[in-house]
Amino acid sequence: MLHRLTGFALLLLLAAAALFLAPTPRAAAAAGDDVPAWLRQAAAATAPAYDNDVPAVVVNDESTITVGEDGRVTTVTTYAFRILTRAGVKRAVALEGYDTDSGGKILEMRAWLIRADGSVKRYGKDETVDRITDSYNLYDESRLKQIDATRDAEVGSIFGYQTTTENRPWFPQAEWWFQSDVPSLSSRLTMVVPAGWHATGTVFNAPKLDPVVTGNSYTWEMKNLPRIEDEPASPSVRSLAAYLAVKYGPAASTPATAVKNFDSWSDVSKWYTELADPQVAPDDAIATKARELTSSAKTELEKIQAIGRYVQNLQYVSIQIGIGGWRPHAATQVFAKQYGDCKDKANLMR
Incomplete structure (x- = not known):
């Protein structure tokens, strides 16, 4: 009997030691996760107080579009938001579209959920679903990849994702929506074009915004954007939100040019x-x-x-x-x- 008690006491001591030496969830996350620096920085951002009906706040919203001389476009997008209410949990979904008929493909898609206690859940290929975009068309090559984290998300969490896509659009144009139905701390679009090319942008539903130009790189950014509130019989959010339309191309297009200008x-x-x-x-x-x-x-x-x-x-x-x-x-x-x-x-x- 004494032998059994001694053995049981030894097990208790070993269990207590294991608990004492085990890293806390925050320490484990910091030591073992691969959360990128941009998401760590976004998660640390301080947001103002919002009304109780605001479900989330965007803490990072950025895309960098790099255009090749053959017209092929590579886009890296990062997006993250903090969940403020239970209604915001359903927003913990990463979506990225692509068109296979224009050579579109998603090269990378990853997501992370940083919980309020600092622990991290990562999402990758195994959690990604590939589905059709529009079920109304009899046949369509437009598709979506999706990562759904709604079952894991909770109030206070930060959900973020990063995608890298490649495609060859039919037109040398891009659009960027700065605003949505939730507030945003920062929204930024950067376009990098080949030497000798130019990019011009027009902002709608907001004051004129000139890009910051560095060499062949053009950046448009807005900060501390309010949400577009839903009202009965109001126009759609995209009709009211500040957005940017960008046109890019060589100084002059010729029959041999891969990208044609649409100046008028x-x-x-x-x-x-x-x-x-x-x-x-x-x-x-x-x-x-x-x-x-x-x-x-x-x-x-x-x-x-x-x-x-x-x-x-x-x-x-x-x-x-x-x-x-x-x-x-x-x-x-x-x-x-x-x-x-x-x-x-x-x-x-x-």
């Missing part, structure tokens, strides 16, 4: 005309149907109305692959298959 609506019109005009050509079947539809029409307007009614009744089906997001399908194809999207139908009526 005439440039846009010329580009789209060259894209859509070859798709208009009718065949005998279309011409015969047009004569049939307008045979009883007495005026030009009645002819237009007859053709418009016919096209409106075609099945609406959207199939957008690659440049097909902008270029309509051939009129002969749309007529033969009896379906198409907005631009397909408009093209058929020409």
Whole structure:
């Protein structure tokens, strides 16, 4: 019996020693996690007091877009916010979109949850879900990657994520929203372009904002941004929020230039005309149907109305692959298959 008690006492002593020597959650997190410096700095930021209905505050919101001479774009994004209320827990989701038909891909996606006690939970490839962006399209190459941390998040936590994406956009343009429905301490966009290129930006729903230019780097930043409050029957947040539209490109584009300038609506019109005009050509079947539809029409307007009614009744089906997001399908194809999207139908009526 004494032997058993002695053994039990020894176990208790060993357990107590283990507890005493074990690192605290805060120390364990500091020693073993790989939380990046930008997130550590954001987590330490001091935010003012907010109303009780403010669910979260953004403590870091930044993207750096690097443009190659071939038009390919690499974007590194960091984003983090502090959860202020239980309603803010549902925001602990990282989302990043990409278009496979334009060569888009997500090179890296990671997330971290820093709890109020300093402990850290990391998220990576195993916690990432890849899904379609828009389920309304019959076929679409736009996709999303998502990390959901809502089951782990709690009031007082900091949730942050970092993504690196690569794509080749159809247009040399970028947009950046500074504001959202929660306040933000800092929001910054940096664009790095090749030598000899330039970037120009226009700010909407806010005073003029000139970029800080360092060599080929352009940076726009706003700080201490209020939230866009929800009101009954109000416009969308994106209609009211301060945002930036950036256009970039070489000083002068040529037929051999990978990126074309769109300096005016005439440039846009010329580009789209060259894209859509070859798709208009009718065949005998279309011409015969047009004569049939307008045979009883007495005026030009009645002819237009007859053709418009016919096209409106075609099945609406959207199939957008690659440049097909902008270029309509051939009129002969749309007529033969009896379906198409907005631009397909408009093209058929020409």
